[in-house]
Amino acid sequence: MRKLILRQDISIDGFVAGPNGEIDWIFKTLDDDATAWLVERLWRADFHIMGSRTYYDMAAYWPNSTDALAAPMNAIPKVVFSRRGLVDAQSAPTTRALTDASHARPIAPTGASWAAPRVATGELREEIGRLKAEDGKDIVAHGGASFAQSLVSEGLVDEYHLITHPVAVGRGLALFSSLSRPVDLTLVSATPFRGGVVAHVYRPA
Numbered sequence: 001m002r003k004l005i006l007r008q009d010i011s012i013d014g015f016v017a018g019p020n021g022e023i024d025w026i027f028k029t030l031d032d033d034a035t036a037w038l039v040e041r042l043w044r045a046d047f048h049i050m051g052s053r054t055y056y057d058m059a060a061y062w063p064n065s066t067d068a069l070a071a072p073m074n075a076i077p078k079v080v081f082s083r084r085g086l087v088d089a090q091s092a093p094t095t096r097a098l099t100d101a102s103h104a105r106p107i108a109p110t111g112a113s114w115a116a117p118r119v120a121t122g123e124l125r126e127e128i129g130r131l132k133a134e135d136g137k138d139i140v141a142h143g144g145a146s147f148a149q150s151l152v153s154e155g156l157v158d159e160y161h162l163i164t165h166p167v168a169v170g171r172g173l174a175l176f177s178s179l180s181r182p183v184d185l186t187l188v189s190a191t192p193f194r195g196g197v198v199a200h201v202y203r204p205a
Contacts, residue, residue: 003138003158004128005045007038008148008175010162015172016145025167031195034163035068038199041161042072046136049120051147052082058142059114078117079131079139081147086119128156145173153178159203160185166196 009026010016017023042048050058055078062073080086120127128151131139138159141151151157152175176183184205191199 002046002132002134002136004049004132004141004151004156005041005138005159005161006141006143006148006151006157007041007161008143008163010164010175011167011169011172012164013168013170014174014176015169016143016148016175018169018172021145021173025169026165029165029167029195029197030163031193031197032068034193034195034197034199037191037193038163039068039072042069042076042140045072045076045138045140047079047118047131047139048073048076048142049079049081049131049139050142051144052080052084052086054142054144054147055080055082055086055114055117063114074113076140077113079120080117081120081124081127083121085121086117124150125154125156128154143175145175148175149178152176152183153180155183155204157204159188159201162200162202164198164200 008016009023011025018025058073062070065073120131141148141157143149185202186205188201188203189199190201193199
């Protein structure tokens with residue numbers, strides 16, 4: 001059965017974004033080595049999954065990006081979780097998240113996987129169960145704080161890839177704030193990079 005991997009940038013005090021969705025702090029410390037680590041792992045996935053807000057942000061940004069992450073982000077098929085379905089990504093407003101990094105742009109030909117994603121409209125646990133049961137490589141989930149929090153609180157994450165940045169945000173959107181009880185994790189690996197980022201891989205104990 002496929003694993004569901006949650007890939008998430010996180011501050012040292014546990015936040016994935018500031019109180020208004022600010023993520024500008026992520027780009028200050030993500031050096032070439034950390035980026036290469038991310039790229040290699042992104043290529044291991046058959047699907048990238050995300051909530052609708054993150055989808056609209058990423059669909060506006062990645063197809064025209066020259067970032068090293070753009071190749072796997074654009075090439076790998078997407079599954080978007082949205083109870084109400086999706087409107088045209090080119091006409092949808094973007095949220096604050098990727099506006100911090102770049103202005104929204106039209107979808108380019110390299111963004112074909114963004115133009116026609118698979119849309120999951122059912123219950124989260126059931127939809128994830130169906131994806132895991134399919135043959136293929138692992139599934140990588142991208143937050144969106146609320147989508148990531150839902151995956152965590154439902155106990156659906158098989159492996160956490162937490163990219164911990166050397167910054168304390170103080171307040172904002174916390175990854176584990178929806179837990180009803182503590183969850184024990186086992187550290188699989190910790191990889192430090194020159195810019196101060198540490199890639200932590202955890203599995204539920």
